[in-house]
Amino acid sequence: xxxxxxxxxxxxxxxxxxxxxxxxxxxxxxxxxxxxxxxxxxxxxxxxxxxxxxxxxxxxxxxxxxxxxxxxxxxxxxxxxxxxxxxxxxxxxxxxxxxxxxxxxxxxxxxxxxxxxxxxxxxxxxxxxxxxxxxxxxxxxxxxxxxxxxxxxxxxxxxxxxxxxxxxxxxxxxxxxxxxxxxxxxxxxxxxxxxxxxxxxxxxxxxxxxxxxxxx
Ligand code: HEM
Numbered sequence: 001x002x003x004x005x006x007x008x009x010x011x012x013x014x015x016x017x018x019x020x021x022x023x024x025x026x027x028x029x030x031x032x033x034x035x036x037x038x039x040x041x042x043x044x045x046x047x048x049x050x051x052x053x054x055x056x057x058x059x060x061x062x063x064x065x066x067x068x069x070x071x072x073x074x075x076x077x078x079x080x081x082x083x084x085x086x087x088x089x090x091x092x093x094x095x096x097x098x099x100x101x102x103x104x105x106x107x108x109x110x111x112x113x114x115x116x117x118x119x120x121x122x123x124x125x126x127x128x129x130x131x132x133x134x135x136x137x138x139x140x141x142x143x144x145x146x147x148x149x150x151x152x153x154x155x156x157x158x159x160x161x162x163x164x165x166x167x168x169x170x171x172x173x174x175x176x177x178x179x180x181x182x183x184x185x186x187x188x189x190x191x192x193x194x195x196x197x198x199x200x201x202x203x204x205x206x207x208x209x210x211x212x213x214x215x216x
Contacts, residue, residue, distance in 0.1 A: 010076055014083040017051050018090060041068070048091035053164055053178050055084035056157045060185045067121045067192070078134055081153070085131040088124050116166035123159035126152050157182055 021044065027034035036043045059081040066074045098109050111117045130150055133139070139146050161182055165175035 004075075007076070007079075010079060014055070014080065014086075017047070018087070019092075020180040021047055035155050041094065044094045044098065045091060048087050048094060049164065049167070050174070051158075052084055052091055053160055055080060055087055056153070056160060057181050057185070059084055060153065060157065060182070063194075064185065064188045082131060082134055088127055092124055116163055119159045119166065120163035123156045123163060125155035126159070130156075135163065154182075154186060 024034045024036050025044070028036050028040050034040070059077055062073055062077040064082060065071050067078075071194060096102060096107060098112075111121050128152060133142060133149060142149070161175060161178050164178060165172060168175055
């Protein structure tokens with residue numbers, strides 16, 4: 001018996017874009033008609049890059065949606081975050097293997113010389129420790145440090161969206177929409193942090209008053 005039937009559905013939905021992509025790549029490999037346009041490598045890079053940003057933004061939306069609308073989705077946040085890493089790895093792998101065929105001299109030169117790629121690389125590098133520390137046992141072991149480390153997701157998403165903005169060729173509307181969503185999510189984060197802090201200091205103040213009343 002599957003305890004949580006929603007989880008396999010979630011995995012299927014998250015995997016679907018990559019399954020479609022692998023199918024198209026298979027058709028391309030076999031010289032059959034495909035949807036990867038006349039420049040398949042560029043198409044694959046754009047496709048996987050776009051899905052990485054989408055999953056990053058979805059994973060950042062889980063907590064606000066759960067808190068505001070009382071959705072029981074917090075338990076899926078980790079899986080969604082890992083899918084962002086999965087698509088980012090496909091994005092980097094495609095660049096490394098299909099685009100540059102492991103030519104490390106060219107790859108490193110490209111990353112260090114083109115600021116857009118430097119931003120992308122920083123974003124991807126910051127995503128690695130977050131993915132590695134996503135197992136239940138590591139989360140337990142790290143305690144509060146895990147929460148601190150995983151705040152990096154906001155920083156890396158900023159780098160990723162700047163990279164997205166700089167990399168896009170014609171229409172900057174999508175990266176601007178991505179940046180606007182991230183601004184709203186960051187605003188929510190600051191707002192909830194401040195309201196938590198003021199609630200805590202109000203509690204302390206009323207505690208102090210009670211103490212004063214008892215003493216006097
Ligand atoms: C978390 C990390 C990253 C994210 C979220 C990301 C996302 C994106 C997005 C959204 C695009 C533009 C897609 C479009 O035009 O629609 C893009 C393009 C691109 N990215 Fe990344 N990226 C990341 C890391 C990297 C890294 C590490 C590299 C390689 C070092 C890289 C190489 C590229 C290249 C070469 C393009 C342009 C493809 C083209 O010719 O159109 N990205 N990326």
